[in-house]
Amino acid sequence: MAKNKVLIIGSEGFFGKSYVNYYSNKTNIDKELYTVDIQEIAKQNYFKCDATNFNQIDKIIKNVSPNEIYNFTGSFSNEFEIDFLNNVVITKNIFDSIKISELDCRILINGSAAEYGSIKSENGLVNEEYPLNPMSFYGLVKVYQTFLAKTYHNKYDIKVYIARPFNPMGYGISEHLFIGRLISQIKDSLKTQSNITLGDLYNERDYIDIEDIIRSYEVIMTKGHAGEVYNIGSGKSIKIRDLLQRFLVIFGIKDTKIEKSKDFVKKFDIPKIVADIAKVKALDWEPTIPLEESIKRIKKCVLAE
Numbered sequence: 001m002a003k004n005k006v007l008i009i010g011s012e013g014f015f016g017k018s019y020v021n022y023y024s025n026k027t028n029i030d031k032e033l034y035t036v037d038i039q040e041i042a043k044q045n046y047f048k049c050d051a052t053n054f055n056q057i058d059k060i061i062k063n064v065s066p067n068e069i070y071n072f073t074g075s076f077s078n079e080f081e082i083d084f085l086n087n088v089v090i091t092k093n094i095f096d097s098i099k100i101s102e103l104d105c106r107i108l109i110n111g112s113a114a115e116y117g118s119i120k121s122e123n124g125l126v127n128e129e130y131p132l133n134p135m136s137f138y139g140l141v142k143v144y145q146t147f148l149a150k151t152y153h154n155k156y157d158i159k160v161y162i163a164r165p166f167n168p169m170g171y172g173i174s175e176h177l178f179i180g181r182l183i184s185q186i187k188d189s190l191k192t193q194s195n196i197t198l199g200d201l202y203n204e205r206d207y208i209d210i211e212d213i214i215r216s217y218e219v220i221m222t223k224g225h226a227g228e229v230y231n232i233g234s235g236k237s238i239k240i241r242d243l244l245q246r247f248l249v250i251f252g253i254k255d256t257k258i259e260k261s262k263d264f265v266k267k268f269d270i271p272k273i274v275a276d277i278a279k280v281k282a283l284d285w286e287p288t289i290p291l292e293e294s295i296k297r298i299k300k301c302v303l304a305e
Contacts, residue, residue, distance in 0.1 A: 007035075019070060034064050057093050076114075079137065080137040095158050125275075128231055163220055165208070167207045203269060231275040231276060234287050237273070
């Protein structure tokens with residue numbers, strides 16, 4: 001039986017690398033991976049491409065003729081023009097290529113919990129039907145991306161599935177996010193005993209291991225419904241200060257001073273948000289990796305450097 005051709009667009013980012021690493025370490029899988037990014041890299045089945053250019057990404061999609069596409073491109077600079085180009089325009093280019101070629105292909109796009117923005121739920125729990133009220137340009141363009149996907153599905157029957165991961169845990173994540181910033185500062189602290197500077201430690205967030213997120217994509221693409229959104233999270237929240245304490249204990253950091261900086265405090269911050277994951281759990285998926293295990297995996301990567 002021929003293997004499914006899987007095209008990963010944005011393969012050198014955190015989500016793309018995590019997807020490739022997860023499936024590259026598995027045996028007897030029915031996937032033949034092809035990867036796309038803007039960098040110049042010499043490796044098998046890799047294509048250098050500026051996906052904001054329709055002709056470039058269209059040529060690759062026609063060449064590979066994939067059964068599945070995972071769009072992991074994107075940026076969260078919170079500069080509207082940059083984020084719109086990298087999240088919305090690239091997604092539209094992919095859809096247009098599929099539409100024009102009439103390719104029978106399933107597509108997964110990554111949404112974001114930032115689409116929910118300001119929430120009024122007392123327990124912070126939100127499901128996929130919760131009103132979208134983004135508080136940042138990044139959240140706004142992800143909302144545009146979601147509605148673009150729904151429109152192409154409804155108008156052209158594009159088989160697109162929308163994953164909406166909450167807060168991912170894993171090594172290599174961007175320093176624009178709390179976990180990435182914390183990992184970077186822990187590295188410095190281990191070397192120089194420097195202070196760790198963070199923002200508000202009393203907000204609560206829903207964190208989930210990147211491997212659990214990657215596993216959810218397979219379930220969504222095979223058992224989910226095209227045009228639908230699926231929250232991906234642990235279904236539980238943790239205060240940032242408690243998460244920080246777990247990191248410090250696992251990394252064996254005792255005497256480092258923790259400082260708060262207004263530079264990391266957002267003007268419109270959200271005290272608590274938790275993913276209602278009933279919809280994806282109904283597809284026979286649930287998270288399996290505890291926070292402590294996620295942190296230990298991160299520690300292993302830090303010490304291996």
